[in-house]
Amino acid sequence: MNFKNGSIILALILFASCGKSIDTFKPGQLWLDNNGVHINAHGGGFIFVNDTYYWFGEHKTEGEAGNRANVGVHCYSSKDLYNWKDEGIALSVSEDSTSLIVKGCIIERPKVIYNAKNKQFVMWFHHELKGKGYDAAMTGVAVSDKITGPYSYIKSVNPNKGIWPMNFPDSLKTLNSDLDKFKKWSKEWNNEMAKGAILKRDFERGQMARDMTLFVDDDGIAYHIHSSEENTTLHIAELTDDYLDFTSKYVRALVIKNNEAPAVFKKGEKYYMISSGLSGWKPNAARSAIADHPLGPWKELGNPSRGTKEEVEKTFNSQSTYILPIQGKQDSYIFMGDRWTPENAIDGRYIWLPIEFEDDKPIIKWQDQWKIN
Ligand code: GAL
Numbered sequence: 001m002n003f004k005n006g007s008i009i010l011a012l013i014l015f016a017s018c019g020k021s022i023d024t025f026k027p028g029q030l031w032l033d034n035n036g037v038h039i040n041a042h043g044g045g046f047i048f049v050n051d052t053y054y055w056f057g058e059h060k061t062e063g064e065a066g067n068r069a070n071v072g073v074h075c076y077s078s079k080d081l082y083n084w085k086d087e088g089i090a091l092s093v094s095e096d097s098t099s100l101i102v103k104g105c106i107i108e109r110p111k112v113i114y115n116a117k118n119k120q121f122v123m124w125f126h127h128e129l130k131g132k133g134y135d136a137a138m139t140g141v142a143v144s145d146k147i148t149g150p151y152s153y154i155k156s157v158n159p160n161k162g163i164w165p166m167n168f169p170d171s172l173k174t175l176n177s178d179l180d181k182f183k184k185w186s187k188e189w190n191n192e193m194a195k196g197a198i199l200k201r202d203f204e205r206g207q208m209a210r211d212m213t214l215f216v217d218d219d220g221i222a223y224h225i226h227s228s229e230e231n232t233t234l235h236i237a238e239l240t241d242d243y244l245d246f247t248s249k250y251v252r253a254l255v256i257k258n259n260e261a262p263a264v265f266k267k268g269e270k271y272y273m274i275s276s277g278l279s280g281w282k283p284n285a286a287r288s289a290i291a292d293h294p295l296g297p298w299k300e301l302g303n304p305s306r307g308t309k310e311e312v313e314k315t316f317n318s319q320s321t322y323i324l325p326i327q328g329k330q331d332s333y334i335f336m337g338d339r340w341t342p343e344n345a346i347d348g349r350y351i352w353l354p355i356e357f358e359d360d361k362p363i364i365k366w367q368d369q370w371k372i373n
Contacts, residue, residue: 022082026369027316027351028339033076034085041074042338042348045111045214046324047121049147053078053327056090056110056123066345069093069107073123075148081326081334081372090149091123091142101140101153105130109261109321111214112147113222115243121147122243124224126212127156137208139226141244154244158206159224159237163248165199166295172196190232194256198229207235213322214239215264215271215294223294225253225262231278232256236295253298254289264294265323265333272362274304274335276319281340283314288362304335304355306365316366318351326372331357335364 031039041057048054059074060066075090091110093103101107106128115122120143127140140156164173177197182189202208212226222243228235229252237250261276271291277284288301305312318337326332332354339349354370356363 023080024369024371025082025352025367027353027367028349031084031350034083037086038346039076039084039350040346041076042340042345043109043321044336044338044350045109046322046336047112047114047147048327049114051079053081053324054087054112054147055084056112058108058110059089060345060348062344062346064343064345067106067342069101069105070103073107073110073125073151077148081324087148090144091125091151091153094153099153100127100129100156102130106134107140109212111212111322113214113216113243114147116220118242120145120242121151123151124212124214126210126226134210137210137228139209139212139224143244157209157246158202159209159226159246160235160248160250161206162203163250164203165235165250165252167251167297168196168199173200177201190256193229193232196229196252198232199252202229209235211260211262213262213264215266217266217294221294223264225264225273225294227260227262228252231260232258234259234262234275238295249295251295253296254300257287257300259287261320263320263323263336265325267331267333267357270360272301272323273298274320274323274362274364276315281342283317283319283339285313286315286320286364290360301361304362304364306363311366316351316353316364323355329372332372333362335362 040059041055044057055076059071061070072089072093073091075087076084078084094101108126110125112123123142125140127138129136138156142151142153144151177192179197208228209226216222222239224237233255234253236253238247258278259275264273273289285303288304289298291298318339320337322336324334335353337351341347353364
């Protein structure tokens with residue numbers, strides 16, 4: 001093949017992969033954007049604005065080091081949920097070593113919501129400080145007037161400093177907990193944790209916030225839902241009306257049930273949550289829960305996955321990140337999960353599956369490929 005023919009063939013291949021419109025979801029397969037590149041938006045969050053869906057997620061790079069934030073939060077847009085256009089980096093990490101979002105820190109599970117009061121898009125994300133592993137357990141916030149960014153970083157916090165959860169009884173506030181006396185995860189240790197040992201430890205500094213999501217209710221009130229107390233207990237916290245801070249109204253939910261990766265949606269008058277257990281990048285069995293109000297109380301509904309033992313125990317080799325209501329289709333939701341590949345972070349895949357309902361329970365089943373109908 002001479003150079004001229006080779007160039008023509010390459011151009012044809014690129015044209016074919018870029019121009020090809022997709023009309024099917026293929027969970028776990030490479031998913032090419034409008035430039036023919038595998039979508040790079042892990043731990044994603046979604047928002048629908050003016051007939052368009054926007055997908056925000058962790059931009060990963062190659063290798064194990066690619067799990068850290070070397071670039072920032074990537075944004076894509078789509079009219080049909082199958083075909084995604086690269087909108088570039090919405091929040092960039094900083095080259096300035098004094099910035100908390102310096103390149104090499106950890107930015108995970110970014111979620112964007114629209115604040116009507118300030119006409120601003122607000123992004124929250126799980127934030128860990130460079131070189132400190134997962135110790136900081138903070139949540140960070142950034143804003144932009146334009147959906148695709150650039151987002152300006154405001155701050156990161158350990159939320160609810162000096163404030164007790166609304167559902168934490170007075171009798172436990174003064175109780176001394178000595179966690180060191182007990183073996184981690186033992187019954188006695190769990191008991192101390194349930195009585196708020198970590199909550200009390202972090203009372204002065206502010207609470208831990210690791211895996212997180214946002215949920216905006218029909219009344220416009222936004223909630224920040226995060227794994228706290230060393231990932232043993234979820235905290236569900238109300239945001240202020242500009243969505244930039246915490247109101248101090250928060251609850252402990254699913255206490256000592258060890259939930260990560262929370263994803264919340266509303267169907268009718270009920271609120272649902274799908275989450276995971278704690279096994280890092282490795283998949284585990286998903287859980288589901290139901291409530292009459294975002295602040296709970298939340299009642300466990302069990303594992304939402306149906307299929308083979310392996311599928312049910314490993315959530316189809318994925319971990320929840322978001323549940324998307326499909327626009328214009330009542331009671332239609334997509335379960336969105338990540339199939340992490342920590343040894344080569346950039347290769348992580350997306351597991352999107354339709355949610356079915358068995359009575360009041362959300363159910364997920366594997367499909368090699370499927371369409372919205
Ligand atoms: C998972 C979590 C991910 C990431 C990972 C790091 O449990 O859901 O977002 O933090 O741990 O090991």
